[in-house]
Structure formats: C-alpha cells, structure tokens
Amino acid sequence: MSILGRLWARRRERPALVAVAALLAVSLSAYPVLDWWLRANVEFASAFRFGDFGAYTGAVDRWRAGEPLYRRTEDGGFWGTYLYPPVVVLLFWPFEALLAFRDGAMAWLLASGVFLWLGLQALVAALGYDPRWYERLGLAWLLAGFHPVLLTAKLGQTALFMGGLLSFAAAALVRDGRSRRKAAEASDADPWDRPLALLAGAATAAVGVVKFAYAPVGAHLLHDRRRLVGALLAVPPVAWLSIRFFGVGAHLTYLDVLRWGVAQGSDGARSPTLWLAPYYKPLAWLPAAQVFRLAASAATAGLAVLAPQRARREVFALGVAAVPLVTPQTYAYYFVALLPAAVVLLAGELDGDGYPELVLLGVLLVHFHSYGLRFLVVTVPNAVPAFEALRPVYLLLQPGLWGNAVLVGLAAVRVVQATDLPELAADRLPAGDRSTAGPTDGD
Structure with a gap:
C-alpha cells in the first residue's frame, strides 16, 4: 500500500492525524504559487x-587570488562575509570556477536540493516505506513549498546540503539498527563489522565540519561508539585537506570568527517588528539564554549517553531538532534540518501508536514561522492597535519557536521513556513501548 493509502486507511481511527496531514500538505503544495x-x-x-x-x-x-580568506568589516566583525571553516571553500569552488554567478547559484541550488530530496527518500525507504513514483515527485513539490527550503534557495544557503547529509546519516543509522547482529554489541566487536554505523558517523561529522553551529546533531555519536569512530575517522583527512590548501593562518583567523559568532548570539535580539524573513530568536526572551543553551546541550548529551540502543532513532531526532533551538546565532533556514528529524519521529509515533499529529503540527508551525510572525507583530497591530499591549511578549509569538519546541520535547520524552529513568519517567505519555524491535536487532 502507498504511503497516502496507509494514511487514508486511518481516517476513522485517527481523524486528527489525517486532518493535520491534509492541512500541512495543502499548505506546502500551495506555497510555491503563493x-x-x-x-x-x-x-x-x-x-x-x-x-x-x-x-x-x-x-x-x-x-x-592569494588574498586572506576572511574579511573583517569596519567594526572588527565579520558580518556579511564568509563564515565557514576554510576547507568548505572547496565545496563551492566548482560552482564559482566553471559558471557565471547566477548560473553557479542555480546549479548549487539544484544540486543541494536534489541531494536533500534523495536523502529523504533514502530515509523513508530505510524506515520500511516504499513510496510510489508519484509520491516521490510529490515529495519534491512539497519540499519546494516548505518555507525554510524556499528561503534557503533565495539566499543560496547551505541548509539544503546539510539537510541531505543528515537524511543520509539517519538512513544509515536506521539500516544499521535493522541489520546489526547480537555479536556486534559485544565490547570486543570489530568496529568494521558495522559499516553503516561508520557511514552515519562520517556523514554527521561532515555536517559539523561545514557548520560548527550544528554541533548538537552529534548527540547520536555519543550513543554508539561505532558511529563515534566513523565521525573521528572522517576528521583527519578533512583536517589535512584544509591545512594543505589554506594554511594554519586561515584556521587561526577562523577561531576569531567563531568567537565573534558566539558573541553575536549572546547579544540582545532586535525587535521582531523589524522583521526579516530569516528572523528567528528562540531564546532571546530568556534572561540567561546562554546558560540555558549550555544546560540544554548538556542534557541532550547526557540522554544520548544513558539511552539504550533501541532509542537510537529518538536520540538522533533529539540532537538534530535541538540545533535551531540552542545554537547561539540561528536563522529560519536552519529549520530545514528538522525535516529528517521529523521523519524519524513521525515513523516512531506511527509505529508506537503515539502522537504523530504533534510531529506534523510542529512542522506546520515551522513552515508558518516567518510570515506568521510578521502577521502577528506587524499586520495585526496595524489593524488592531490594542494588540500593541503584547509587545513585551512578541518574542513568544514566534510560530517556529513552538514548532521547534514540540519536536524537541517529543523526542526528549521518548528518549527518557526508552531510558526508563524513574525520576524522569513518572508521568509518561501513553504511547507504549517506543521500540519496534528488541535489543538484539536494535531497532
């Protein structure tokens, strides 16, 4: 049965699920035209x-041209310039060297968009679904209608490429869980016995190399030493390549870029009434946002270490979903990374008879974030002046904040349930056993 057929078959059993799914599908389908x-x-x-x-x-x-890679602005910062590690320049070199600017940008957009599309299909297949050809084409259109994807395309950003890497990492992680043997869990097992675990780790490491701000995606590396080995094996050749082409000096300057970025994330947020489409300040309303980020990151890492093997999917989803929430300097296009996390969570909620509606609702809120925020803090106050009284809490009206929080919260609850910590799991959501298989096959 097709994925759409499976959904429609549950219309009487789960009417809310079908309704939210239909609303999300219509919203995504219509947005390119809108x-x-x-x-x-x-x-x-x-x-x-x-x-x-x-x-x-x-x-x-x-x-x-042999010039410094990083360019400081007049105020000593790096705003509006290149902010990635030196080695990432090689990723863009073919598009600049072989094509004119706009042609290169369109080629980059097409390549990274197709990469994300293929990655999500690989993840869906790994989860046990076999989409029909028209569902695969429909996925491409729905992706084009997801606002953070379209925003990324308009900027020529890297978020589509990062989402593709995370999707392939998740697909490798899921397939590794399905195929691993009991002997592979032995403490003296050969790491090479599980190449998919190594691949998942290497793909995750590539995400962190491209953008350090995505560091929370590495939570699942702490959950399994073979995935951690895969990540560590990917670092030396990349480091050698970076130093070989760009030298030590560029890397020392990049440390200044990182310090500047953290400082920018620590500053107070501009008012959401000064709206821009990439605007997303999830924790700027907190008086000690940096402390919360550190605490949330430590909690994510702790759960990853404590969680059993059967929670590998939920640990992956938790780390990825946490990225836009806890990164010091974040933007709406970071929401693209939530797509593989949402797919993993959705599959788990469907299998465990949980709350798949929450996953779809989270994605819907993220989709509406940019223009929904503008509507709430610009359009509504102009039409209803009394709404201005809510100005002190405008930052809490960010739709993406609540969508992001729903996905992070659901993933965290599922990890805690699988870990079965008495002091944390006293009040569980009634979703039954979150695993779909026992500890011998790991998934």
Missing part, C-alpha cells in the same frame, strides 16, 4: 538574490 504572487505584489517578499552564495564565491575568489 510565494510567486507575493514577490510580484508585495514589497517585503524577498527575491532570489543568492546573497549568501555571493559570500561563498567571494571567498573562493580571494583564495584563488
């Missing part, structure tokens, strides 16, 4: 200018 209309008729809708891709190709130009 975005086209907005760009043609309203001033605030952004066009495809590929501004961030221009920063990447600018770094390529400087490298090829």
Whole structure:
C-alpha cells in the first residue's frame, strides 16, 4: 500500500492525524504559487538574490587570488562575509570556477536540493516505506513549498546540503539498527563489522565540519561508539585537506570568527517588528539564554549517553531538532534540518501508536514561522492597535519557536521513556513501548 493509502486507511481511527496531514500538505503544495504572487505584489517578499552564495564565491575568489580568506568589516566583525571553516571553500569552488554567478547559484541550488530530496527518500525507504513514483515527485513539490527550503534557495544557503547529509546519516543509522547482529554489541566487536554505523558517523561529522553551529546533531555519536569512530575517522583527512590548501593562518583567523559568532548570539535580539524573513530568536526572551543553551546541550548529551540502543532513532531526532533551538546565532533556514528529524519521529509515533499529529503540527508551525510572525507583530497591530499591549511578549509569538519546541520535547520524552529513568519517567505519555524491535536487532 502507498504511503497516502496507509494514511487514508486511518481516517476513522485517527481523524486528527489525517486532518493535520491534509492541512500541512495543502499548505506546502500551495506555497510555491503563493510565494510567486507575493514577490510580484508585495514589497517585503524577498527575491532570489543568492546573497549568501555571493559570500561563498567571494571567498573562493580571494583564495584563488592569494588574498586572506576572511574579511573583517569596519567594526572588527565579520558580518556579511564568509563564515565557514576554510576547507568548505572547496565545496563551492566548482560552482564559482566553471559558471557565471547566477548560473553557479542555480546549479548549487539544484544540486543541494536534489541531494536533500534523495536523502529523504533514502530515509523513508530505510524506515520500511516504499513510496510510489508519484509520491516521490510529490515529495519534491512539497519540499519546494516548505518555507525554510524556499528561503534557503533565495539566499543560496547551505541548509539544503546539510539537510541531505543528515537524511543520509539517519538512513544509515536506521539500516544499521535493522541489520546489526547480537555479536556486534559485544565490547570486543570489530568496529568494521558495522559499516553503516561508520557511514552515519562520517556523514554527521561532515555536517559539523561545514557548520560548527550544528554541533548538537552529534548527540547520536555519543550513543554508539561505532558511529563515534566513523565521525573521528572522517576528521583527519578533512583536517589535512584544509591545512594543505589554506594554511594554519586561515584556521587561526577562523577561531576569531567563531568567537565573534558566539558573541553575536549572546547579544540582545532586535525587535521582531523589524522583521526579516530569516528572523528567528528562540531564546532571546530568556534572561540567561546562554546558560540555558549550555544546560540544554548538556542534557541532550547526557540522554544520548544513558539511552539504550533501541532509542537510537529518538536520540538522533533529539540532537538534530535541538540545533535551531540552542545554537547561539540561528536563522529560519536552519529549520530545514528538522525535516529528517521529523521523519524519524513521525515513523516512531506511527509505529508506537503515539502522537504523530504533534510531529506534523510542529512542522506546520515551522513552515508558518516567518510570515506568521510578521502577521502577528506587524499586520495585526496595524489593524488592531490594542494588540500593541503584547509587545513585551512578541518574542513568544514566534510560530517556529513552538514548532521547534514540540519536536524537541517529543523526542526528549521518548528518549527518557526508552531510558526508563524513574525520576524522569513518572508521568509518561501513553504511547507504549517506543521500540519496534528488541535489543538484539536494535531497532
């Protein structure tokens, strides 16, 4: 039976699930057309200018010309310039060297978009679903209608590529769980006995190399030493490549870039009424946001270490979903990373008769984040001046904050349930056993 057929078959059993799924599907399907209309008729809708891709190709130009890779602004910072590790320049080099700017940006968009599309299909297949050809094509259209994906495309950002890497990492993790043998759990087992675990770790490490801000995605590496080995094996060749092409000096400057980025994330947030489409400040309303980020990151790592093997999916979803929430400097296009986490969570909730509606609701809120926030803090106050009284809590009206929190919270609850910590699991959601198999096959 097709995925759509399975969903429709549950319409009487789970009417809320079918209703939320239909609302999400309609919203995603309609958005490409809506975005086209907005760009043609309203001033605030952004066009495809590929501004961030221009920063990447600018770094390529400087490298090829023998100039410093990182360029400081007049205030001593790095705003609007290249902010990635030196080695990532090699990722953009073919698109700058072989094509004109706009052609290169479109090629980068197409390549990274297809990569994400293929990665999600690989993940869905690993979870045991066999989508029909029209569902595969439909997935491409739904991806194009997911606002953070379209926002990423307009900027020429890396979020589609990162989402693809995470999707393939999740697919390898799930397949490893299905295929591992009991002997592979022995303490003296050969790490090479599980190549998929190594692959999942290496793909996750690649995400962290491209952007250190995605560090929480490494939670599942703490959960399994073979995945950790895979990540560690990926680092030396990348480090050698980076130093070989860019030297030590560029890497020392990159440490300044990281310090500047953390400081930027520690500053107070601009008012959401000064709206831009990438605006997302999930914790700026907290008086000690950095302390909370550190505590949340430590809690995520702790759960990853304590969780049993059967919770590998939930641990992966928790780490990935935490990225936009706890990263010091975050933007709405980071939500693309939530897609593989949402797919993993959705499969688990369906298998365990849990709350798949919550997963779809989280994705829907994330999809509505940018324009939903603008509607709440700009459009509504202009129409109803009394709404201005809520200005002190405008930051709490971010739809993406609540969607992100739903996904993180659900994943955390499921990990705690699987871990069975008495002091944390006293009040469980009634979803039964979250595993779909025993400890011998690990999934």
